Amino acid sequence: MSGTKLTLLVTGANGQLGQEMVRMSSDQVKIVGYSRQQMDVTNLAQCREVIAALRPDAVIHAGAYTAVDKAESEPDEAYKVNASGTRNLALAAREHGAKLCYVSTDYVFDGMGTSPYNEFDNTNPQSIYGKSKRAGEVLLQSLHDSYFIVRTSWVYGKYGNNFVKTMLKLGAERDSVTVVHDQVGSPTYTYDLGRFLIDLVQTEAYGVYHASNTGTCTWYEFAQAIFEESGMSTKTEPCTTEQFPRPAPRPRYSVMDHSAIRQNGLTDLPPWREALRVFLQELKDE
Template identity: 55%
Template sequence: MKVVVTGAAGQLGQDVVRELAKKNHDVYGADRSQLDITIEADVMSYIHEVKPDVILHCAAYTNVDAAEENEDTAYQVNALATEYLAKAANEVGAKMLYVSTDYVFDGTATEPYEVDQATSPLGAYGRTKLAGEQLLQKHLDKFFIVRTAWVFGVYGNNFVKTMIRLGKERGEVGVVHDQVGSPTYTVDLAKFMVELMETEKYGIYHATNSGVCSWYEFAVEIFKQAGLEVTVNPLTSEQFPRPAKRPNYSVLSKKKIEAEGLTPLRDWKEALAAYLEESN
């Protein structure tokens, strides 16, 4: 299949490109230097020229705190660019997969969020990603939306890298213990995305590694697996204020993956071990 990947130079995009190449797909990696996805005319001409079978839309404005001050910019990238790509996909008959987020939910649930549960984002980032979901569905029938969370990979800045750096520098870190979710390794997410795009099983999916932890528990496991002696102090969200409010509970139910006969992602601790091996 001929596949366009937006955000091809990003943390997830690079692993998606690698996975597509392994499966012998014809990959067109579009990063910012090749295509400004916020310019509709450029998107239209690029997609009409390439005529892909699939668009994997990994590009996003992901700085959750900065989005509070720059919601217009975040909206351009997360919502309007998604709309332009969806319109172009519709015109050339392509499928499209959009990567979304647990931040479309407010985190007040006590059980894993199902794909059809009511959304209620707490901040600008979640609002703009949800707008992207809605605009995609408005313009295209052949869509996949993959909501994920707590993403970490070799090619980007992420919690695992930050913890290892701080642990080595300080020997002691404070991490919030009252936000609970599921980490996601980009290699595993990329594999799932490629498996999904090869089907016609359209709709919304939740995809993270399996298992649940708090950020505090995630940090403890990172240091354990990395063999670092670091003291981890549990903090409340109030003790660690950020510009954007985070959902306290953002565990996503992966029932749909199994219901559709797709391959579930492995346990997050196994994924972390694989990541640490790949990083070294």
């Protein structure tokens, strides 16, 4: 696509990742964000209308129903957005020759594993959220041939609420915080994920990807790192998942192997601790 400016449509423009990505327009790439108010993905006619008018080269579907616990009590809403919404975008994107990149989740796995999940491991979601995101993956794979599915985990960034911001807030108010020490995964900084997605959709290396910052930690270790990197003296106390019951089950082990990134010669995301350092510096500089 040399010489021509690439146009990317990003859904979920009010979300953590969407807000980060709409600020990533450059001389080569024009990024147009749509919030749910501007384009309701559950409305096929609206999806067709927007994509026909914009004619993007690719759609990055970052919009989702992400209220993990609430989904347990309103499954219809979760499936409507995450499954049917993805189907609608797949149909509209395909009709207009646009690639579609769907941002999915580590919750498609049951978390019972002990070694990193690769892209071809069997999925077995345990929560409504995970099942609805998996349903979106399946619909996309059957309805569109130029697709990317990018599963990510433990996302945080400058926009919206997330674990890092919560810890910084609690750390400022308390001497110690209690954090689960029996769930292992990989944090992901929205800026690094956004950069990766923009690079990915410019290729034709279609398929399923796992993308998170590299390396692993428990939530407890993540919290410790947040306090250390911020120079806060807050103490971190470990606890078990059972001590913090939640309506939706969380994967115990959701470390993902980035084999598709390696096999397709793409650039992996930086180590999680390095990304955290960059993010905290950004917050400070604001």
